[in-house]
Amino acid sequence: MTRWEPGARERLNGAALELYARKGFEETTVAEISQAAGLTERTFFRYFADKREVLFAGSELLEQQFVDGAAAAPNDATPIEVVRSAVGASAVFFPDERREYSRLRATIIDANPPLQERELRKMSTLAAALTTALRARGIPESVATLAAQSGVTVFRVSFAQWIAPGSTRPMAHIQRDVFAELGALTGATTAH
Amino acid sequence: MTRWEPGARERLNGAALELYARKGFEETTVAEISQAAGLTERTFFRYFADKREVLFAGSELLEQQFVDGAAAAPNDATPIEVVRSAVGASAVFFPDERREYSRLRATIIDANPPLQERELRKMSTLAAALTTALRARGIPESVATLAAQSGVTVFRVSFAQWIAPGSTRPMAHIQRDVFAELGALTGATTAH
DNA sequence: CTATCTATGTCAGTTACTGACATCACTCTA
DNA sequence: TAGAGTGATGTCAGTAACTGACATAGATAG
Incomplete structure (x- = not known):
């Protein structure tokens, strides 16, 4: 709902980990991760340089x-x-x-x-x-x-x-x- | 000219090396490499799994x-x-x-x-x-x-x-x- | 000469990633 | 307290890597 919900990075991180584990890395799309975190794809890439980096922050x-x-x-x-x-x-x-x-x-x-x-x-x-x-x-x-x-x-x-x-x-x-x-x-x- | 010119792999390899060295890796597109070798992008990917692999064959x-x-x-x-x-x-x-x-x-x-x-x-x-x-x-x-x-x-x-x-x-x-x-x-x- | 086989081409599609710009919420100040 | 920032997010359009499905040209075998 609210834009501005805190902890965007953490949510993205958690959603990515959960999805990578459940569906596999290749099968998971950045759009899916972002949506699961209640954000957009663009925002994902503002926090993480690429799809892999989310696991190495x-x-x-x-x-x-x-x-x-x-x-x-x-x-x-x-x-x-x-x-x-x-x-x-x-x-x-x-x-x-x-x-x-x-x-x-x-x-x-x-x-x-x-x-x-x-x-x-x-x-x-x-x-x-x-x-x-x-x-x-x-x-x-x-x-x-x-x-x-x-x-x-x-x-x-x-x-x-x-x-x-x-x-x-x-x-x-x-x-x-x-x-x-x-x-x-x-x-x-x-x-x- | 001729389809079937031999040494496709070698030509792709050479073209890639030359372009990577001259223009830089990121700045070089697979389409450019393929064209320089007289082939198509699709053929490049038949010989090399990805844009990097051409340097590691x-x-x-x-x-x-x-x-x-x-x-x-x-x-x-x-x-x-x-x-x-x-x-x-x-x-x-x-x-x-x-x-x-x-x-x-x-x-x-x-x-x-x-x-x-x-x-x-x-x-x-x-x-x-x-x-x-x-x-x-x-x-x-x-x-x-x-x-x-x-x-x-x-x-x-x-x-x-x-x-x-x-x-x-x-x-x-x-x-x-x-x-x-x-x-x-x-x-x-x-x-x- | 036809049938087949293999390397290549064509085309359409997905997705990672980027730049430009708009917008929303919050903050500070006059 | 209105209005001007400011920073995080959204929207949109675009590029390029890579893939699958199918068409085609050239070589080869029988």
Whole structure:
């Protein structure tokens, strides 16, 4: 009824998630999402750059958390230690309450290549931000890239385990184990 | 003139590359590409699933090379050794003659987020294939994923160095060095 | 020479996305 | 309290990516 009903963005977000889950991503039209939210197509595109972005809003916060976590590492930290600090900081975004929502979202994304592409891009952006943070500490380009990319990989593997069916362990614990596996991979001796 | 002129796919590929480079990806229309190749829009979409795919055809070959390389590793090879073998096998696809072409292609991709997304997806597919190959050797899921992902990262970092301005070193040499950096990252002691 | 097969063309339609402009509700100020 | 902003939304028209259905031209087989 009223124009001006607050929370337009949230309504669009909710309607999109519900429809993507129920009818599928491709089968859902932006017009449908907008209508379900009591808005027009044009308004949808004012809030979200495209049909995919509605599932990825808020990723800047995760990126900021990564960067802050990297900055929190001591000055004499090795590259991998900085990365560990960055990834570890992100764990606060994944409390147990969020697990179910994350599972639903992941189900939708896993079923749609276009959404996977967007997710990969977000991860790539994350890696780039972390690379920049590492470079600012004087770490050379290729090492910074490798370290940052490895960090994002640990993040992704950990996330996958966190939302795995039946999983109940907290994100921080999982991340610790995955970092250990990474170390073992190249035959590291530093147990930490 | 003649319908039936051979090499339709190649003409479309060439026309697309030329136009993307000259006018930009977004500014180029599929109709323009098709016309430049002496074909129709509909035919373009018969050869390529979408406007981006024209730049990524042939990536299955790279994937196959990775898988074959992994298979070529000795039975008692460690995960990282298998990965090294897989990545190393891909070097044959990047002889010096191909460097200029790769540079041009990379320039186009780097300037267009949609193309970056597609590239990331291809790399992701590559990683998945490598993960499967590792799992087939009895390597557990998370280790396989970490190793494969690390391998793809090494591949990407190496490729970036290979096409860097002024770079003339062969791909195989670069990959060797980048693998060494990866090892140093986590404080490995096994020098190769 | 006809039948068939395959690559291409034609056409109509859907939908994501954009720019330009109108309008509505709310706010501030004289 | 009327009237001038101001910001969020609506309306409308348009472009271009992509798809399905069907027509057609050229090659090939029998």
